[in-house]
Amino acid sequence: xxxxxxxxxxxxxxxxxxxxxxxxxxxxxxxxxxxxxxxxxxxxxxxxxxxxxxxxxxxxxxxxxxxxxxxxxxxxxxxxxxxxxxxxxxxxxxxxxxxxxxxxxxxxxxxxxxxxxxxxxxxxxxxxxxxxxxxxxxxxxxxxxxxxxxxxxxxxxxxxxxxxxxxxxxxxxxxxxxxxxxxxxxxxxxxxxxxxxxxxxxxxxxxxxxxxxxxxxxxxxxxxxxxxxxxxxxxxxxxxxxxxxxxxxxxxxxxxxxxxxxxxxxxxxxxxxxxxxxxxxxxxxxxxxxxxxxxxxxxxxxxxxxxxxxxxxxxxxxxxxxxxxxxxxxxxxxxxxxxxxxxxxxxxxxxxxxxxxx
Amino acid sequence: xxxxxxxxxxxxxxxxxxxxxxxxxxxxxxxxxxxxxxxxxxxxxxxxxxxxxxxxxxxxxxxxxxxxxxxxxxxxxxxxxxxxxxxxxxxxxxxxxxxxxxxxxxxxxxxxxxxxxxxxxxxxxxxxxxxxxxxxxxxxxxxxxxxxxxxxxxxxxxxxxxxxxxxxxxxxxxxxxxxxxxxxxxxxxxxxxxxxxxxxxxxxxxxxxxxxxxxxxxxxxxxxxxxxxxxxxxxxxxxxxxxxxxxxxxxxxxxxxxxxxxxxxxxxxxxxxxxxxxxxxxxxxxxxxxxxxxxxxxxxxxxxxxxxxxxxxxxxxxxxxxxxxxxxxxxxxxxxxxxxxxxxxxxxxxxxxxxxxx
Ligand SMILES: Cc1ncc(COP(=O)(O)O)c(C=O)c1O
Ligand SMILES: Cc1ncc(COP(=O)(O)O)c(C=O)c1O
Numbered sequence: 055x056x057x058x059x060x061x062x063x064x065x066x067x068x069x070x071x072x073x074x075x076x077x078x079x080x081x082x083x084x085x086x087x088x089x090x091x092x093x094x095x096x097x098x099x100x101x102x103x104x105x106x107x108x109x110x111x112x113x114x115x116x117x118x119x120x121x122x123x124x125x126x127x128x129x130x131x132x133x134x135x136x137x138x139x140x141x142x143x144x145x146x147x148x149x150x151x152x153x154x155x156x157x158x159x160x161x162x163x164x165x166x167x168x169x170x171x172x173x174x175x176x177x178x179x180x181x182x183x184x185x186x187x188x189x190x191x192x193x194x195x196x197x198x199x200x201x202x203x204x205x206x207x208x209x210x211x212x213x214x215x216x217x218x219x220x221x222x223x224x225x226x227x228x229x230x231x232x233x234x235x236x237x238x239x240x241x242x243x244x245x246x247x248x249x250x251x252x253x254x255x256x257x258x259x260x261x262x263x264x265x266x267x268x269x270x271x272x273x274x275x276x277x278x279x280x281x282x283x284x285x286x287x288x289x290x291x292x293x294x295x296x297x298x299x300x301x302x303x304x305x306x307x308x309x310x311x312x313x314x315x316x317x318x319x320x321x322x323x324x325x326x327x328x329x330x331x332x333x334x335x336x337x338x339x340x341x342x343x344x345x346x347x348x349x350x351x352x353x354x355x356x357x358x359x360x361x362x363x364x365x366x367x368x369x370x371x372x373x374x375x376x377x378x379x380x381x382x383x384x385x386x387x388x389x390x391x392x393x394x395x396x397x398x399x400x401x402x403x404x405x406x407x408x409x410x411x412x
Numbered sequence: 413x414x415x416x417x418x419x420x421x422x423x424x425x426x427x428x429x430x431x432x433x434x435x436x437x438x439x440x441x442x443x444x445x446x447x448x449x450x451x452x453x454x455x456x457x458x459x460x461x462x463x464x465x466x467x468x469x470x471x472x473x474x475x476x477x478x479x480x481x482x483x484x485x486x487x488x489x490x491x492x493x494x495x496x497x498x499x500x501x502x503x504x505x506x507x508x509x510x511x512x513x514x515x516x517x518x519x520x521x522x523x524x525x526x527x528x529x530x531x532x533x534x535x536x537x538x539x540x541x542x543x544x545x546x547x548x549x550x551x552x553x554x555x556x557x558x559x560x561x562x563x564x565x566x567x568x569x570x571x572x573x574x575x576x577x578x579x580x581x582x583x584x585x586x587x588x589x590x591x592x593x594x595x596x597x598x599x600x601x602x603x604x605x606x607x608x609x610x611x612x613x614x615x616x617x618x619x620x621x622x623x624x625x626x627x628x629x630x631x632x633x634x635x636x637x638x639x640x641x642x643x644x645x646x647x648x649x650x651x652x653x654x655x656x657x658x659x660x661x662x663x664x665x666x667x668x669x670x671x672x673x674x675x676x677x678x679x680x681x682x683x684x685x686x687x688x689x690x691x692x693x694x695x696x697x698x699x700x701x702x703x704x705x706x707x708x709x710x711x712x713x714x715x716x717x718x719x720x721x722x723x724x725x726x727x728x729x730x731x732x733x734x735x736x737x738x739x740x741x742x743x744x745x746x747x748x749x750x751x752x753x754x755x756x757x758x759x760x761x762x763x764x765x766x767x768x769x770x
Contacts, residue, residue, distance in 0.1 A: 079471065079560025086470060107467045112444060112573050113437065117554050120478050120610025121617065157617040192560060196475050202437025202550060202575060204613050204647055206621065215470050217560060239602035242636040244595055246615045252478030253611015255562050257604045259479065259515040263564065278600040279637050289562055 057100060057165045059087075059172050064104035073184040076220035078357065083177040083189075083216045087169045091159060091210040100165065102173055105215065111200035115207040121197035123152035123251045126356050127313075129174050129189040129216075129409065131181045132397030137174060137409040139191075140356075140395050142167055144313045149193060151311075152249040157206040158195055166193065166212070167407075173214055174409045186221025186392075190357070222358045227380050227388055229364030232287055233270035234336060235261045236369060240285065240308075242278030247285075247308030254310075255289070262288075270367060272353070274336075277308065282335045290353030290361060291315035294339060295383055297347045304331040314354040318387055320403060327383075336368055343373040350381030359395075360388045415458060415523045417445075417530050422462035431542035434578035436715065441535040441547075445527045445572040449517060455570065458523065460531055463573065469558035473565040479555035481510035481609045484714050485671075487532050487547040487574075487767065489539040490755030495532060495767040497549075498714075498753050500525055502671045506608065507551060509669075513607040515564040516553055524551065524570070525765075531572055532767045544579025544750075548715070580716045585738050585746055587722030590645055591628035592694055593619045594727060598643065598666075600636030605643070605666030612668075613647070620646075628725060630711070632694075635666065640693045648711030648719060649673035652697060653741055655705045662689040672712040676745055678761060685741075694726055701731040708739030717753075718746045 064084045071081045086105045091097045116122050125145040130138050146163035153160055170191065174181070181189040193214045197207030238261040241247025241254055261273050272288035284303050286292060291312040293302045300322050305311050319329045342348035343366075351363035364378035393399030394406065422442045429439045444463045449455045474480050483503040488496050504521035511518055528549065532539070539547040551572045555565030596619040599605025599612055619631050630646035642661050644650060649670040651660045658680050663669050677687045700706035701724075709721035722736035751757030752764065 077561075082471060082558075105470075108470050109465045109467050112463075112466050112571055113440060113550075113575075116475060116610075117480060117552060118482055118550070118610060118613070119617075120480070120612075120614035122475060122478070122614070124476055155618060156614055157621055190560070192471075192476070194475060200440070202548070203435075204616070204620070206617050213470055217471075237602055239600060242597060242600040242603065244597035244636055244639075245600065245603075246611070251611070251614060252474075252476060253604070253609070253614055254478075255476070256478035256480070256514055256609060256611055258562070259477075259564050260513060262562070263515055278602055281602075 057168050059169055060101040061172070061176065062101065062103045063176070070180060071218065073182045073187055074220065076182060076187060076218050078219045079190060079217045081217055083180040083218070085173060085176050087173045087214040089161070089169070089212040091212070093208045097161060097212065100169060102176055108211070110198055113200035113202055115197035115199050115201065118202060119197070119204055120251070120253045121156055121158060121207055122195060123149065123156050123158060123249060124192060124194035125149045125250060127191050128356060128395070129181055129191060130396045131183040134397070136397060137178060137181060137411060138395070138397060138406040139170070139409060141313050141317070141405050142170060142407055145193070148250065148311065148313070152251055153195065155246055155249040156251055158197070158210060161195065161212050170214055171409045173216065175412055177216060178411060180216065180218050182218045184221065186223065188219055190217045190219040192216070227360065227362065227385065229362040229378055229380055230271045231269065231365040231367070232272050232274045232363050233265035233268060234274040234366055234368035235265070235276065236281065237261070239278035240275040243307045245308060248305070248310060250310060274366065276336060282337060284334045284336055284339065285309050287353040287363065290355035290358065292353050293318065293351065294334065294348060295350040295381065296342050299328045299330060301330045301332065301334055303334050306333070312355055314356055314359065317391060317405065318354050321387060321390055340368065340371070340373055343375065348375060350383055351375045352384045359391055360384050415526050417527055418459040419530070419534065420459065420461045421534070428538060429576065431540045431545055432578065434540060434545060434576050436577045437548060437575045439575055441538040441574045441576070443531060443534050445531045447519070447527070447570040449568040449570070451566045455519060458527060460534055466569070468556055471558035471560055473555035473557050473559065476560060477555070477562055478609070478611045479514055479516060479565055480553060481507065481514050481516060481607060482550060482552035483507045483608060485549050486714060486753070487539055487549060488754045489541040492755070494755060495536060495539060495769060496753070496755060496764040497528070497767060499671050499675070499763050500528060500765055503551070506669065506671070510607040510609055511553065513604055514609055516555070516568060519553065519570050528572055529767045531574065533770055535574060536769060538574065538576050540576045542579065544581065546577055548575045548577045550574070585718065585720065585743065587720040587736055587738055588629040589627065589723040589725070590630050590632045590721050591623035591626060592632040592724055592726035593634065594639065595619070597636035598633040601665045603666060606663070606668060608668060632724065634694060640695060642692045642694055642697065643667050645711040645721065648713035648716065650709065650711050651676065652692065652706060653708040653739065654700050657686045657688060659688045659690065659692055661692050664691070670713055672714055672717065675749060675763065676712050679745060679748055698726065698729070698731055701733065706733060708741055709733045710742045717749055718742050
């Protein structure tokens with residue numbers, strides 16, 4: 055099926071930032087995609103328009119009741135000039151899982167993918183090609199009905215905006231120090247933790263600021279019920295290599311099902327290393343650290359791909375992991391996944407989707 | 413201290429809706445208040461302007477990371493033509509507690525109150541005077557910085573919008589049927605439940621829709637840890653009259669500290685009835701229901717003042733409370749509090765704040 059997507063090109067292309075000054079999510083491309091929803095018409099009016107401000111009633115539900123979800127993925131420029139997306143269908147599947155949890159109507163995943171390809175094609179000059187750079191893509195849905203009753207909105211906007219982002223590891227992949235949070239929780243079973251929705255991120259800002267003041271770059275989140283089971287690290291899923299096996303928290307309802315997580319699990323298994331998804335306590339990780347069984351720890355997510363954990367601080371007890379250095383498995387996963395993403399390595403899993411250039 | 417608040421009046425006053433067609437949060441008055449924040453300038457540019465859409469970058473943090481909080485209070489028109497607010501200082505205190513939890517900078521509560529009074533004065537013709545009607549006031553803060561990094565915003569807007577609202581009980585105060593939710597949770601200790609922030613409301617939409625399909629008008633929320641302790645009912649605090657005493661869940665970090673709740677506690681105590689704030693389990697309420705010790709149950713909040721609970725459904729077991737009728741205490745609380753609010757009864761607690769009319 056072909057979809058009707060209207061395209062209005064900007065008369066004023068913006069100047070592109072230098073590839074060493076990109077940062078993350080600061081600069082936006084020349085265009086954006088918009089799709090409207092109303093109860094009467096369903097999703098309608100698919101269009102690519104010049105990037106610019108949107109106008110909403112101050113009573114729009116997104117401002118008051120947080121009915122909003124988002125996704126994050128990337129487009130990569132290969133050495134031979136092709137453009138690839140990494141597992142975009144997965145993002146639109148997850149988008150609809152998030153939608154369901156937030157009482158937002160389903161978005162047609164095929165339309166979304168076609169719109170995304172069209173938008174990337176229009177703004178293809180924005181995909182940076184310096185090593186480690188990429189085009190970050192942010193699809194999101196916001197509730198736009200102007201009404202203060204607490205109930206699902208009658209109107210929504212699905213949008214895609216894009217931002218060229220710099221190399222996460224400008225000076226090589228680098229382990230981070232992580233603060234294990236004992237007071238605040240990000241999400242709890244029965245809540246919205248498995249949805250990619252705004253409120254989950256708002257809930258973490260306080261703890262993140264406090265950790266940052268203490269010199270820690272991210273939070274390790276524990277579960278909200280026992281304050282013992284490990285959930286995520288910052289906005290990443292987390293893995294532990296213990297005695298030659300890899301362990302990661304099982305998806306339990308309060309953890310986001312990361313697409314990088316899923317890819318890492320497949321890669322690791324393909325190398326003959328067992329991966330066990332199960333509940334993991336912080337006590338157990340500290341014990342494994344003390345006995346020397348804990349070999350590596352790392353977070354995984356679209357932004358950083360991998361973020362090795364060099365040190366944990368839990369209730370003032372510090373645990374150094376792998377001598378504070380990047381582990382072998384972390385390095386291999388990083389090289390392999392980024393190689394597949396930017397096209398320097400073959401793609402045996404069929405993860406990449408090429409964007410045809412007009 | 414006097415604050416500089418610029419006022420731009422609208423050239424086109426809207427037509428006002430009929431007092432029996434008001435609904436809740438559907439119509440907005442002619443003006444709104446805006447205050448901007450930037451890291452450089454702090455809060456600045458206090459102004460009253462014609463009510464109208466606001467323009468935001470699609471990357472504004474409120475859309476992605478839910479950094480937003482709000483308040484809700486009312487202005488009442490008394491029989492002798494005065495205008496009163498109900499405990500507005502409390503709302504701005506709570507606004508700043510919410511701000512702190514969401515890493516949003518403090519708003520000057522005195523400026524906020526002065527701005528609110530000025531706005532109510534400008535739009536005073538919008539305060540309906542039919543019995544049970546009032547002007548609902550919605551102060552809120554949204555994060556406006558266009559940046560996709562997960563971190564507190566550098567820019568915010570504090571706004572106040574207002575909406576004339578109809579009588580909650582057009583045909584007399586009426587008990588509701590409540591579904592006790594066993595799967596979803598609204599908030600958990602360590603999360604943002606005690607803040608009035610958007611994400612808490614988004615988290616409840618699914619359960620509310622499901623309950624509504626089963627014929628229940630609201631959810632009774634249980635705690636996220638034990639799934640046993642009673643937290644709130646819909647967007648209200650909850651009270652139980654048991655053996656002549658009144659019990660309400662203690663504020664534990666995941667419950668919003670309702671201003672109506674606080675007022676009810678003071679009223680009930682002033683009548684010589686003991687009020688006990690403590691953890692209360694749903695098991696205990698059912699047990700008290702079976703033995704006949706449970707005399708009344710009711711929710712309290714700004715919108716409805718009181719909402720008597722006529723029936724609970726927990727795991728398919730129905731509990732009828734007070735024969736499904738409004739209890740004596742509920743009626744007396746409703747009459748007393750609405751009487752104080754709309755000026756037909758004296759205000760021994762000094763709760764009302766008059767808005768001087770120009
Ligand atoms: C809370 C959270 N956990 C985990 C992840 C990792 O997901 P993905 O690998 O799909 O980027 C993300 C997104 O980056 C996230 O926001
Ligand atoms: C979640 C929640 N609980 C309780 C209340 C009651 O608070 P108040 O009495 O201040 O209106 C509200 C707001 O109305 C609320 O949103």
